[in-house]
Amino acid sequence: MLKSACACASLALLPRSAVAAAPGEAPPPARPIHGDLDAAAREVEGAMIAWRRDIHANPELGNREHRTAALVARHLRDLGYEVREGVGRTGVVAVLKGGGGPGPVVALRADMDALPVREEVDLPFASKARAQWGGQEVGVMHACGHDCHVAILMAAAQVLAARRDRLPGTIKLLFQPAEEGTVGEGVCGARLMVEEGAMRDPKPDMVFGLHVSSALPVGSIGYRPGNAMAGADRFQIKVTGRQTHGAMPWNGVDPIVIGSTIVTTLQTVVSRETDVARSPAVLSVGIFKGGLRNNIIPETAELEGTLRTFGEAQRATAKRRVTEIAQSIATGMNGKTEVTWDDNGYPPLQNDVALTARSAPTLARLFGEQARLVDPAMASEDFPYFAREAPGFFYFVGITPPGTDPAKAAPNHSPRFRVDEAGLMAGLRATLHLVADATGMA
Structure with a gap:
């Protein structure tokens, strides 16, 4: 939560x-x-x-x-x-x-x-x-x-x-x-x-x-x-992989790499899917946490960010796409993800x-x-x-x-x-x- x-x-x-x-x-x-x-x-x-x-x-x-x-x-x-x-x-x-x-x-x-x-x-x-x-x-x-x-x-x-x-x-x-x-x-x-x-x-x-x-x-x-x-909506994305030694990444699933891919791909919600000339939007990931040691690929990673939009229709579409992108990337890379939206966002x-x-x-x-x-x-x-x-x-x-x-x-x-x-x-x-x-x- x-x-x-x-x-x-x-x-x-x-x-x-x-x-x-x-x-x-x-x-x-x-x-x-x-x-x-x-x-x-x-x-x-x-x-x-x-x-x-x-x-x-x-x-x-x-x-x-x-x-x-x-x-x-x-x-x-x-x-x-x-x-x-x-x-x-x-x-x-x-x-x-x-x-x-x-x-x-x-x-x-x-x-x-x-x-x-x-x-x-x-x-x-x-x-x-x-x-x-x-x-x-x-x-x-x-x-x-x-x-x-x-x-x-x-x-x-x-x-x-x-x-x-x-x-x-x-x-x-x-x-x-x-x-x-x-x-x-x-x-x-x-x-x-x-x-x-x-x-x-x-x-x-x-x-x-x-x-x-x-x-x-x-x-x-x-x-x-x-x-x-x-409007502002805060989201949290928890990525679950499989922990392993950093020397043998093929034995695990790297949530850091999955999370990194999610961060960069989420930017397409604004740059490629939003008509910013009519209604601007900003998506920012401000927190990326994962791992305890430099030689251990961790089990999980967490991202937190905000989505800012100017219309309710745009807001609903962008929130849906953030969830879809995070889930599809994690699935495609053999991991799992849980996307949580703060239901107390500002319209x-x-x-x-x-x-x-x-x-x-x-x-x-x-x-x-x-x-x-x-x-x-x-x-x-x-x-x-x-x-x-x-x-x-x-x-x-x-x-x-x-x-x-x-x-x-x-x-x-x-x-x-x-x-x-x-x-x-x-x-x-x-x-x-x-x-x-x-x-x-x-």
Whole structure:
């Protein structure tokens, strides 16, 4: 069985040369509500940054976000939200029913977990946390910016609650654990929250998510209609041969040679069987283990890798071909193989085209040419589990400071990952304006 419960941790990295100003219609003019929301955002900015720094200094790994979840739940209850805790282990779901008449149910999501990374950034609020992960003690760091996501959504919750009487419809907040995956603790956060009813009672009409990215300069927003991020599926291949002395390989069956043939042949799934011009794919084998001594051909060898795809049909076909190729090669070389797929893989993240078309003018009005179209990213996210239940729109918020080339900035998941906190205001304004325009808030 595979050791990790999730297929992939989200890197939220964009192709670093693949940004361009978004085309389309001229953005609609601002309404009075937009100025009011911007003023409110400025008022809450100090608290938002303080929340972010507190969470950054006290990071928690997936399914262990007890302190963070308690902070969030207490804040939301104080604002008058209906709050459910313990959804998907440590997740928090909160509902605010507007008093401005009928309208849509708008869901907003933020992930809360940190990474098993030792921080190397010299900050007064740098993490010194340690925890057990995979049987060893590791540093813990918000190296992917989820501290920013939580702080942004806490601030948005406060601004919206203060304008409850003017809000048509309903706001649903999803504070999610374990986006980055877990070790031996079941399914990932978004999937488990959905299974435990996070997208019911009330059912959202749309769901928005964001992710900070070092690949974009501060003050910019990146998005893409349709295919935005790849799905990720993790596989393990166990090859069984027959152990023998290295001097007499004819007396055995060499699983190292079989495994090597499998590794090279699997690349044809992408290079010869996938129309990469229409839908890119990547297959990588990252682990190849076998043998204990240089003069013994071992009994078994093990491979582990990931498959990344952009469509469900492509995903199913490629997974089938990986299994077929591994089994046929092993059989043809007198060995045996067992192929195991982690059933908690991440689906491809596909932004709803209609919702993206409705949201893009909002971002253009806010950020002008700094609202950018980006190419699909091969990194992965579990936000698609929410977007399967309602039309979804996921976008990226730049956090690399002026004077720093985003192509040279420390990427997400690096121990040197650094956030320009001015990016939090961009994320907050985007969240508030998207809600206002989606609900018709006045």
